[in-house]
Amino acid sequence: MIRGVLLDLAGVVYVGDHVLPGAIDAVARLHAASLPLRFVTNTTTKTKQTLLARLTRLGLEITGEELFTPGQAARGWLTEHHATPELLVHPDLKEEFAGLADHKRRAVVVGDAGEAFTYDNLNRAFRALIDGADLLALAKNRTFKGSDGKLSLDAGAFVAALEYASGKEAIVLGKPSPDFFGSALASMGCAPDDAVMVGDDAEADVAGSLNAGFASALLVRTGKYRDGDETRFTPHPTATVADLPAAVQWIVARLS
Missing domain, CATH: 3.40.50.1000 (HAD superfamily/HAD-like)
Structure with a gap:
């Protein structure tokens, strides 16, 4: 049973100063499905407050408790x-x-x-x-x-x-630290084996979360993804999908 979702930001929701196509609607779809959601980023060039303000300008309204840096x-x-x-x-x-x-x-x-x-x-x-x-x-x-x-x-x-x-x-301290993933999961009362991670980094996002006990981890072919990443690190992704909207479709299809 999927009870919580963690999303990477850069390369999954946005690249540079541009939101990726369909990303805002995909996040809204997860909210509409009443799935607890946290954003876990390895961005280290901005403070948490600066990053929150940037996300707001991009059209993504999230609270401080939803963002882990x-x-x-x-x-x-x-x-x-x-x-x-x-x-x-x-x-x-x-x-x-x-x-x-x-x-x-x-x-x-x-x-x-x-x-x-x-x-x-x-x-x-x-x-x-x-x-x-x-x-x-x-x-x-x-x-x-x-x-x-x-x-x-x-x-x-x-x-x-x-x-x-x-x-x-x-x-x-950031991904792929099990403690970093664990802090995000604990904040929404979700056990690792009920969680899904979505990221563009096959090593830190995907293998990292699976090694931390996550039920599933999806690799998107956006951001830093390169051909062959799905087999470059172990454990391999549960699934490799085109982008965040495709990842959300994968998740929603497994809720019923």
């Missing part, structure tokens, strides 16, 4: 573990970490820093790690689809470089 998860981790961040993130995300108390414990927080991924900044992070700081990866994605429509290098390669140099393993 790695920045939000990182702030929670830092608070829970009484740690102060050493940030290697996009300048627009730094606001997410404002107002945290200063503690002796330190944690290097790595997100999609873009042009801030300079040698000096990476070396500063490395030195903090070998001095005892924890390593937090907001996400460890390999690629993302840029505004030019081509795949671009994501933060995962830089996280891997810091892991290699420091000998530390990163704590991944």
Whole structure:
């Protein structure tokens, strides 16, 4: 029985500044079917509030409790573990970490820093790690689809470089972290084996959710999808469909 749906955003609902065809109506169809719905994104270049405002401009009205971001998860981790961040993130995300108390414990927080991924900044992070700081990866994605429509290098390669140099393993806070998926599911009272994930990333979205115990995970052929992704990572998708409207059709057809 399907009792809850998680949707990725970039590449599934929108690409760049454009909503994908049929995506808004597809989300409305899930709401009309009275299915609890959460949006789980690995976007790390915007604060949660900025992302909510952007979604509103695109025509997608969602509340803060429906949206789960790695920045939000990182702030929670830092608070829970009484740690102060050493940030290697996009300048627009730094606001997410404002107002945290200063503690002796330190944690290097790595997100999609873009042009801030300079040698000096990476070396500063490395030195903090070998001095005892924890390593937090907001996400460890390999690629993302840029505004030019081509795949671009994501933060995962830089996280891997810091892991290699420091000998530390990163704590991944976004997808495919089971805790990240679990927080979204818990907020709507849904067990993993009653949940469906829809995403364009065969590794983080699909294999990640299935490894976290989800009943089903659908891969859409939009966003960063490339031919062959459905067999590139294991577990394989429950189904590979054209886009979000097709994914919603798959889900709705299995409600009765």
